Each structure stands twice: as C-alpha cells, then as structure tokens.
Amino acid sequence: MSQNLTKLKYDVVIVGAGGAGLRAAVEAREAGLRVAIICKSLFGKAHTVMAEGGAAASMGNANSNDNWMVHFRDTMRGGKFLNHYRMAELHAKESPDRIWELEMWGALFDRTKEGKISQRNFGGHEYPRLAHVGDRTGLELIRTMQQKIVALQQKDGRETGDMEANLKVYAEFTVTDILKENGKVAGVYGYWRENGDEILFEAPAVVIATGGVGKAFKITSNSWEGTGDGHALALKAGANLKDMEFLQFHPTGMVWPPSVRGILVTESVRGEGGVLTNNLGERFMFKYIPDVFKDKYATTEEEADRWYTDQDNNRRPPELLPRDEVARAINSEVKAGRGTEHGGVFLDVSKRLSAEVIKKRLPSMWHQFYELAGVDITKEPMEVGPTCHYVMGGVDVEPDTAAAIGVPGLFAAGEVAGGMHGSNRLGGNSLSDLLVFGRRAGAAAADYAKANGANPVSDATIAKAADRIEAPFKNEGGENAYSLHAELQEVTHNLVGIIRTGDEIKEAIAKIADIRARSQKVSVAGNRQFNPGFHLAFDLDNMLLVAESTAKSAILREESRGGHTRDDFPGMSNTWRQVNHISSFNGSEVTVTPRALPAIPKELFDLFDIHELEKYMTPEEIAKGGSN
C-alpha cells in the first residue's frame, strides 16, 4: 500500500468519461448526489469523439413516417433478433428525448430547412434517422456533455463556493479493482497515471462506462483506451458478460499507410453516395445481398442510384447493408484476389459528389485521407477494409436500470454493457445507446445509493487491491507487456477475427491461456510516474480476460450470425437465436454457459411481419406469437 493512501467518499462513482459515463454523471448529480467521474485519459478525449456518422433517433424530422416502432424493428433486424427486446425498445423510445436534451445543453446539430435537427441515412436504418454534425457527431456529443458537467459544477459553485464540491472529474486515473463488502459494491481502487499514487473511492454505487475492447485485436479503430477494462472489472467483481463472441468489424477502416491501418472511414461516406468497387471496377455489393434483406435493397445499379434522389420509390443501395454484411463481402472480395494492392477494396465518393459538397459533408474524412494518406477523396477513391470496431457483447444488465446482474451496486452502460445490439450493432445506434442507457444507469445508481447508503471498505480489501498494483514492479526478469500485447493481438486477429473456424478458436483458447500465464509475471521498468509500461501491464490483464471470453463463447456458437462468422457453420440457425452466452470468471479462468434469450412480448412481436419473423424464429416460437 502506498504511504499516504487518499480516501475519498462519494455517493456514485462513474468509471469512464465517454458519452455513457458523462450522461450517467449528469443524471446522478441532478438527482442530488455527490458524484466522481474517473477517466483514463484527459477529460473529453474518450473514444466517443471518434464517432462520426451520428446518433440514431426516430425524431421524424427528415421523414415523418419514422417512429420508435420502425427504429425498434431496424435495431432488432440489425442485431439478427438476438438483442434484448427490452433494451431495443427503451432505446428506440427514448432516443429522441435524449437528442433534444443535448440541444438544450448547447449542442449544435446540422439543421433541416425548417430549422429542425437534420437526419441522415445510415446502413440498416429504414429512414434518414441520424442526428449529426458533419462527420464529427461524437465530438459534439462529448463536448456538449463535458460542458453540461461544467454547467452543473458552476451551479454547485454558486451554491457552495466550490465548483468541484459535488461533482468532480478525476482525469488520467486507472481503476484496478471494483471493491465489494458483504457481497455489495463498496467502491473502486486505482492509481493516478501521472504519479502512481493510489486512491480509494468509497461509494455504494459504481457505474462502469468504459467502452470497448478493440485493442485486444490487431487492426482496430479503437484508441489505446479500448482495452476492455470495464468488462474485466465487472467479471472480476462477480458480474457476467453476455455474448462476447459478437464483435463488429466495421467494413471500412483505412488500410494504407500501415500506421493508420484500422482507423475508421465513416459509414456516412456510403450514406452520402460512396460506392464500393473491387479491382475489376465491379460494384460487388449486389452479389452479397442476403436473403433476409432481398426485398429491402436495390438489385440494379440504376435503382440504387435513383435512391439517392427518390427514396420513396426505390430501394436502397446494397452499400448500406448492415455492417456485418458489408464487412464479410469486402473480406470475400479481398480473399478472392479482387482487392487493392494493400489488401482492401475501393470506396469512391468522388464520382457522385462535387469536391465542394464532399468537403462540406465529410470534412474530417477529407482531412484524414489528405493528411494521413495523401489521398484527395474529392478526386480519387479510398482504400478500405474491415477493422475491429465495436463489441456487442458486454456486462449482463437489467434493461431498465442498467444494473449488473449479480452484483448489487454495480451498473454498466454504453459499449461495455451487452444485450442492446444483439449480434450486430447498427451504425448510429451507439451514440443514442450511450445517452439512453447512460441516463438510466445514472438514475438507477442514484436510486440505489440513496436506498442503501455507504458501504465502508475494510482494510483487508484495501490491502489486497494495493498489492495488485505493486505486483508488476516486484516481478524481475519477466516478459515485457508490449510484446505480450502484440502476441495477443496476433492470436485474436488470426484465430478469432472476422472469419472463424472451430479448430482455430481452440488454438486461440490455448494460446490465450499461455499468454495469460506468462502475463502474471510481467515486469516493468522505471518507476510509477507516468509509466506506460506499467499502465499496459494492467490493460493487458483486462484484454486477456476479454479475449478468453470471446474465444470461449465463439467456440460454442455453431452458427454464423452478425458479428460472429464461422466458416465451419456458415448458416444462421433459428435455434441458436434462442441462446445467449454468459461468461463468468472464477478467479482463474472464464467459463461460458448458454442461457435462454427472453422471449419477445406480444405487443413487440406484433410489430413485425410474420414472414419476416419466420426467417429468424423457430415454428414453435412463431406459433406462440410472443411471450404473453
């Protein structure tokens, strides 16, 4: 234990300062509680800033036919009906309010001619639905909430004389443990990245909003922060992860130059008219429209082109299929030798839009390609390929409260929570997910903290947490965290990546176990002061748990669905749809068990055309007609 351990007391501690964490913090503070926000990097740098396309919400500004029911249907379809129906329902119903709320906090979305919030088309969404600001919507969202936090602090300042009295941001802080006493959450433990000093946050309610796991993979759009911290913290605290086999490979990441490989090319490029072609110049997506989507997508180039100007009388171009379909299609084209020189395909927006319009609608894309790749997208095509982007799986939560099942006082929202997106997330649903469930988590955490009061942390618990932090410095002659990380990324990329087979997954499980054993003895050079090698030692442990959960879930699921594609089981199976995979951790290894997916209640069941449901559900389920 460090010499002078700082102990802080809060009502609610939020781990993660991305969209979900900040939204939870706002809600908990507005409920009158003292709230701490912990972020791993500087305040306002969370991965949410990378979200480009927009936030899906059925406000109906662009097409008045849109409503929550349509959005709900799209979400379920996108997730191949593996979504938790209740989360998809809450999300579809509440998203518009969450967007309007941002506007009331100062967000400036792009506008329609009538002065309403403009909405754009996106893959998998039936109507233009994404509230957006150019292609930097995530930045707008996080900045708005960051400024809302400041507004709340200023209010506290006027009332108490101290702006940080009741709501404080702890930036560049790593959480290493969620502490429990008597089976309930009691706080979190961790250290300042700046100097390694340890802090104990005592709080009865903890919200984890730590985002994704992309850094466990080699090619990813995620920043260094996406190391699955919350997934691992929750597992270790006794919560379960759900459906960790489902990872979204975004179809369009940059492929060249190597240093930017994986960085995202927003789906808006396709929404605005970008066309995918292979090295033969063929617009290949028409070959890859799956049966379940046959009647929703254009089958000829002429119709697809007409859709951009007349959306009521034409079907949408297949470039706008859900992400998993497009990613697989690109993967197949490249494997068949029809890829570009650098192993991608071409995405071209220059033929349809003028240079001026491209720079106006896709400014940061233009920038990104011009400055990082030397490509002028107003004149030439981009080279793109799949990149690990988002984990659909996550902490198993109660839909209404975002409470982690099995751990009283623990809540999870955003990418770290599972269930909302089923087997595949639609673009644009992430930002609205953050807002809807961030708010719900904040509110439920506040209610819980009010009802339960403080849960003091014992010295023994503190000592255990402190020992863990000291451990890497005590290991001498152990391996370097950087090389183990690189090794793990090779394993996940090659063996549990976008296309999987049983044998490869088995190999991955063995290799991950091996790396995990070696990682226990990682040693760190230097001291605790802003030492990235030291930080990576903890991140590595988290990524290994995530990778293990993913591999062990993937080996069980003998079908291909959304973000899980098995070469040895290429079809989608309606019986497998009824199963969630629950990962739990016993302190030494992850165990995955199947659990039945809750049945959709009748009123939601009836929102769908029965013929559509037949594609996903077994005859018995159809006959039952919903759970009620």
Add this chain to the structure above:
Amino acid sequence: MSGVFSPTRAKIKERTLRTDKWWLEPAITFGVLFSFVIYATFRAFEGANYFVEPLISPFYSPCLSEACVEGSKLFGWAPVSAQVLGFALSPALIILIFPLGFRMTCYYYRKAYYRAFWLSPPACAVAEPHTKYTGETRAPLILQNAHRWFFYAGLVFNVFLTYDAVLAFKNNDGQWGHMSVGTLVLVASSSLLWFYSLSCHTCRHTVGGRLKHFSKHPVRYKLWSVVSVLNTKHQQFAWFSLAAVAFADIYVRQVATGAWTNFYFF
C-alpha cells in the same frame, strides 16, 4: 525567469527549437514597412511635387491647406491655413493621421508590426524578449479599439481618392476623355484601397458580423458572405494597396519633377 524558462516548465535552454527560417517573414515585414515609413516621412515633409495636372499624389489628397498648389485643392477648398502655430505645415501632415491611423490599427498590420517591430512574439513558439506584457488592455494600445473610427474615415478618403482617379481621365489641359499611365496608376491605387477597406475585419463586422441571426437579415448575410471572402485576402490587399499608394506617389513625384513623362494613351 519567466515564460518558457519558468521553473515549472520543461528545462530547455533554447528560446526556440524551430529549425525553419522563422525569422525571414518578420525580417521582410520589418524591411518593407520601415522603408515605407522612411519614404513616407520624407514625402510628407517635402511639401512639394505632389501635384501635376491632372494627377495628385494620394499622400496629399484631399489637399486641404492654403499651401496647396493651384489645382490640387479639393473643389478649391482650403479650410486649413498654411501656417499652424507658426509652423509651415505640409498639406500631407494635416490628413496623415487618417490613413496612418487606419493602417496602424488594422488587425492585419497589428500582427505584422507586433511581430516584426516589437517582437511580441517574433514568430510562433519563439520566446519574446519582453518581461512584461499587457496586450491591448491599457494606453496606448487600448486605442487600437479606434479602428472602427478610422475605418469610417478611410471610406471617406477612398471616395476622395477615387474622385482623384476619375479626374485623372482628363488631360493636362483639363479636357475629359483621356487616359495616361498616371490614370492607371491612380485607378489601381484607389481600387486597391477599396479592396483593402472592404476586406477589413471591421467592415466584415459592421455589414453583418455583429448579427446573431443571419437568417433574419438575408441581405446583410449576403454582404457578410462577400466581405468574408475578401477578408481572407486582407493581408494581400494590405500589402498591395500600400505598394500601390507608394508607387502612385513616386509616379506623381517623378512626373512633377520632370524625371518621367506621363505617357498618354489617348
């Protein structure tokens, strides 16, 4: 020790680690502006060779002194006596404050001379030599806020100088419909002055920038949009107009002294 050498900052002894020729731009600015000031001072005090039918030097227009030579006065009007407080005052000095003030308070020139003359800072990320800095918060620099006053005055001057350029379509017998090299010189300098004034930040603000809702003022929004485009070239207009005015003066002086002949096209 202050600034980049403050005790809390990273200990780096160099004032800058820039490896490019960061000093070139302020050096050129210094050279050109300094030369202009020397020449303009000489010409302002010279009090001669500023008018030759039909051309008047922009340094001396409008010529408002009784001392102004025949034909150079604005509508023959001379409200200022030739002697002020016992000194013979060059007609240029009476009006100098207006164009000088406009340029001195111009947002572009401020950048240029704060960097080149005052080294505050000499270039970006190059430590400045001053120990104290209060910016434009107190006298005399708070007077920079008078830019708008000079902008309005500058517009009036542009009208006079444009009138001078129109007069230059006469021949030296006072007959209209002629054009000489001098005509082109005055037309160019007065036009560039218009571009310089209209591209000015104050102009951009007053035509529309101050509005909160462009949508409620479509005409002013249009004006603002046009001025905004010009404004991106304000620096260029500042230099071109300065050069054009200086050249117009040199031209008039050379013609007035007989060194050059003002060639007539027709």
Add this chain to the structure above:
Amino acid sequence: MTRKLNLRIWRGDSTDGGLKDVVVDVNEGEVVLDVIHRVQATQMGDLAVRWNCKAGKCGSCSMEINGKPRLACMTQVASFDEDETITITPLRAFPIIKDLVTDVSFNYKKAMEIPAYEHPTDLAPGAARMEQVDVERSQEFRKCIECFLCQNTCHVIRDHEENKKSFAGPRFFIRIAELDMHPLDRIKNRKRTAQEEHGLGMCNITKCCTEVCPEHIKITDNAIIPMKERVVDIKYDPARMFSGLLRREKRD
C-alpha cells in the same frame, strides 16, 4: 522501406531533464507518434507520452516537433529531410510532468470559468428551431478538439506565466464566440465579460493560435477579432457613443 531515423527526445521531469539522442527504425508512411511508440516498445519502456485516437480527432498527442507545436499523430515523418534529426519536446507553456507529458489543468480551470450555455426556458424539448446559416459560425468553433496547441503557442501565457490568471486563451475565446453567436443562448453579457474577465484585450492578434490549429479553425479571424469588434460595439463604437447608446448590457 525501413530506414533509420535520428531523434532527440526530451526526457525528464519537473526537477531536471534534457534532450536524449535516439536512433530508431521508421517505415514508409509513418507519423511521428508511430516512431515514438517504437521507441517506447523497444528502447524506453517508460517514455511518457499522451495519445488516444491516432487520427487527429482527440487532441491528446500535442507536443513540439522541431520547435513547432503539433499533433504527433498528424506529423508525417516524410515531411522532414531524410538526414534531419527530429527534435521532440513537451509543450513549453505548461508545467512539465514527465517526458512529453505536461500538466494541462490550466485549460480545464479556464473552461470552468466560462459561463455555460443557457437554453430559453420557454422552449420544450424538440421545439428549438435554428437555421443552418445561424449555427454555422458556432459549429466551426465546436470542431475544436481541445489539443490546446493554441493555448501552448500563445505568447501571452507561453512567455508570461503571470498572465495565466487573467487570460483565458484562444481555445476559450472561441468558446465565448461560439456562445455569443449561438442563436439561442440567453446570456447577454458575454462581450463585456470576455473583455473584462477573460482577458480578450490581452490578445494582440499575432495569429499563432490560428497557425497551429490542427482543425484549421480560423481562431483569430472568425472568433477573436469578431469578439473584439463586438466589444467595440458596446464599449468604443463612435456612432453609439455619440448617440448615447452606450448602455450596459444586462443579463435578462
């Protein structure tokens, strides 16, 4: 296409430090941040550097490269001569923590001093109507990724530590401008407080903030100068002075 690159990296902390020479491999198409990561992974495991997105969107990897404030992830190694030694130092306007990491908390303090946006109280959620032309100016400023390069390069605080208490800096002048130009913000005295509390008058518009902005926000021309002009409107405008219209703006 791997070659050797000579680097000089500043290493140290608040007590002492200096430039250390390093030779590292560099591949075609790499940016300075890639090279720093390679140094970290192979030679200096504890080299401190901040970074997040590696795509110029988060504004974390701000540092000074050959003396110029830049984002390391947006600086191509190929933009330097092959035999050139690249010097990498931390931001020089903020207190040093370690190596390339500085304490940028100054900026977060200043952020808390700018009064937040206030929405009209009579507008229900979703009832707000704003025209695109009315939000565009503020949208430019909301592109800010808070890399604080403008704050770092601004000589008002870079060269004068004592000004930090009275000067908000370019990043927050664009925040003030954004709010003052926001079609619905209710706070009316932003011009006056910009001048009297946040140090707008300290700026001598030497434009270094604009020069270093990785988002190419026209900080000086579109935010600071328009705010200075708005201050002139309420404090120094001849027309208003003469007609006695110079009145204190009140918060409604």
